Amino acid sequence: MTAPTDVWKIASVVDAARARAAVDRIATDAGAPALERARLLSALTAWLRRCLGRGGEWELLLHVRQSAAGQTGRLEASLSPVGHCGPGPLDEAPSLTCSLPHQPAQDAPSVATSLPEALLRADEYTAAVLNLLDEQESLVRLHREELHQTNQGVLALHADLEASARAQRELLEAERTARAEAERARRLLTFLGDASAAITSSLSHTAILRRLSDMLVPDYADHLDVWLFDEEEYANHDDEHAPRVREHSAAAVAAARTGRPQHAAAHPGGLPGVDDLPPSALSPQRPLLAIPLVAQRLLGVLTLTAPGPRFDEDTSVMLVELARRVGVALDHAHRYQQSRNTAEALQRAQLTELPTPPGLLLAARYLPATWGMNIGGDWYDAFLQPDGSLLAVIGDVTGHGLHAAVVMGQLRTALRAYAVENATPGEILTRLHRMLGHLQPDLYATALIARFRPGEPEVVWASAGHPPAVVRAADGTVRVLDAKPGVMLGIPLHYVYTDHRAELPAGSSLVLYTDGLVERRGLGIDPGINRLSHALAALNTPELEQDLDAAADALLKPLLHDSERDDDVCLLLCHTVAP
Structure with missing residues (x-):
């Protein structure tokens, strides 16, 4: 529903003031809020000034439109030039609206408001705006304080975050340092363990x-x-x-x-x-x-x-x-x-100074083990019997160390004592077997005894589990005395050793040795005996008769140059010559 349109002619400042007062009265009667009225009147005043500034006559059209229920309304105001006076309509085609909480009186649009009353009412609008400004300023101050407090909180939060970040960096650095120190300590301990193992080995x-x-x-x-x-x-x-x-x-x-x-x-x-x-x-x-x-x-x-x-x-x-x-x-x-x-020193004290019987040259070598406590078991001996014959002995006591050296000394002494009775090599070994089994039941020994008689072109020998002797004939042929040896000395078994004979004419050589010369771990003893046979065959009779010691060294060299010894080595080289 629309109320009749109220038209106001605007040709002067007074007309504009009266029109403004009329709009004010309508909005006031309809209960429009003061702030809405102030906005409406301020905009209307600005339009009126522009119209007056452009000259000519203008019409202000006021319409009060009612809602469907008829309880509220809306005030519409528009300006337009009258006729063709002036430069033309306003560029922005002014039109203003203002919501009305309730309907104004039917004659409200035509009721004029006196200018003094409108002027005084304008102060109310100013006061309303000022009150609103005061409220807004209070709100602004409140919000400014809140913003300040928020800024302070944000700054404090940033400070806390930076402190936390700094603490985290310090913790990470401390952890990194601790890890580095732990790794360094581990390396030092590992080195200490490895170095200790290398040194104590x-x-x-x-x-x-x-x-x-x-x-x-x-x-x-x-x-x-x-x-x-x-x-x-x-x-x-x-x-x-x-x-x-x-x-x-x-x-x-x-x-x-x-x-x-x-x-x-x-x-x-x-x-x-x-x-x-x-x-x-x-x-x-x-x-x-x-x-x-x-x-x-x-x-x-x-x-x-x-x-x-x-x-x-x-x-x-x-x-x-x-x-x-x-x-x-x-x-x-x-x-x-x-x-x-x-x-x-104890073992070397047991070694014999070799005799020089007619018709026989002797050379001996004793080499202790290159590492380990392996001294004690090996020995050689050569001595004359009462009947003028010579006994050459080679032996090896099982085990190593001082105890083996002591047992070796006991065997050597007992062997010499039994030989005084002109016993044969087999008889001597039989007696030694009984003696060792009685005195040292936990130790065993091997031995080989060879007897040389002046003028006889043969050798009598007996073996108690010892590596076989090797013979070189005058013509350079080599053979091994591989007759079955007897059992080791000291084995808990009754045993009688047998004498064996081998031809040994002038110019022949007999080699007695211990297993340290020919035995190597994982290879057995036979390859070593073959190497010894080849080394003996490589010698010649003039070399043997001119310097038997050099010949003994020549036998040792090819057998020992490529290996460390974990066992003692004994060698007794016997060479027959014409008396």
Whole structure:
């Protein structure tokens, strides 16, 4: 439903003011909010000013439109020029609307409002706008405060986030450092274990010191010196690779005097359990670390030159522990060498000075094992019987060490005692068999006895489980005396040994030996006997008769040059000549 249209002619400022007052009255009567009225009137005033500024006469059309229910309405205002006066319609075709909460009176559009009343009412609108501005300013202040508090919270949150990020970075760095330290500690422990195994696997002072140098240089030390107090006893001076110290640093002397590790450098090392000293004159540019080598006593001092500007704490702890283990290994090597020397001296004391009977040349060789405590079981002997014949003996006691050497001495003595009665080789072995089974039931032995009589072109022999003798004839042919040997001496079995005879005219050679000469692990004894036979066949009779010792060396060379010996080697070479 639409109310009649109210038209206002606008030709002057007064007309505009009255029209504005009319619109104000309609909106006020219809209950439009003050702020809506203020917006409507402000826009209308601006349009009226523009119209007056363009000149001519204008019409203000006011329409009050009612809703379908008839309770509310809408005020519509539009401006248009009258006739063709003025420059034409407004560019933006002005049209204003304002919602009315309820319907104005029917005559409201025609009721004019006096100008003074409209003027006073305009102040109400201004006051409403100012109140609204005050409210908005209050809201703005409130929001500004909230924004400030929010900004403060955001700044605090950023600070917390940065602190958390910094703490996380520190934790990551700490974890990375801990992982690196753990990995480094693992490498040091692994090296310590490997180095300890390499050092303790040897019983040679020279090998221990050489391995120590190979392991430490250049990763853990630029150079190392080993000062052993009993150096002449410990070290092999013929070995050019063995570490030597001609001048001892003050740190090494202090370590020897105090028994404590010493660190010599221009700056304190701060190493755990290590004393600090001024820089050494022998190494003024790099630090020295002198560590005592201790077992049950102080053996010497290990002096290390730092591979870089300083020694690391963890590395120094590892080096001190390694030096302790080196001291123990050196002490074990020293004790082993003492035992070996004692056993070797005892065994060599049992070896015979060879006689020089007419018609027979003798040469013997005894070579101890190159490694291990394997001295003791092998022996040779050659002596004259009362009837003028000569007995050549070769033997090997099972087992090694001092006990085997003692048993070997008992067998040698008993054999000589039984031979005084001019017993044959078989009879002597039979008696030795009974004696060994009675005195040493836990040990066995092999032996071979050969008897030479002056002027007889034969040899009588008997064997107790021993490797067979090898014979070279004057013409260079070689044969093995492979008659079935008797059982080993000491076997818990009653046994009588048999004598055997072999031709041995002048110019012939008989070789007696122990299994250490011909036996190799995994190969058996037969290939070794074949090599011995070939080496014996390669000799000639003039060589044998001119220098039997050189011939004995020539037999040993092809059999031993390619192998370390884990067993002793005995060789007894007998060569017959014309009386």
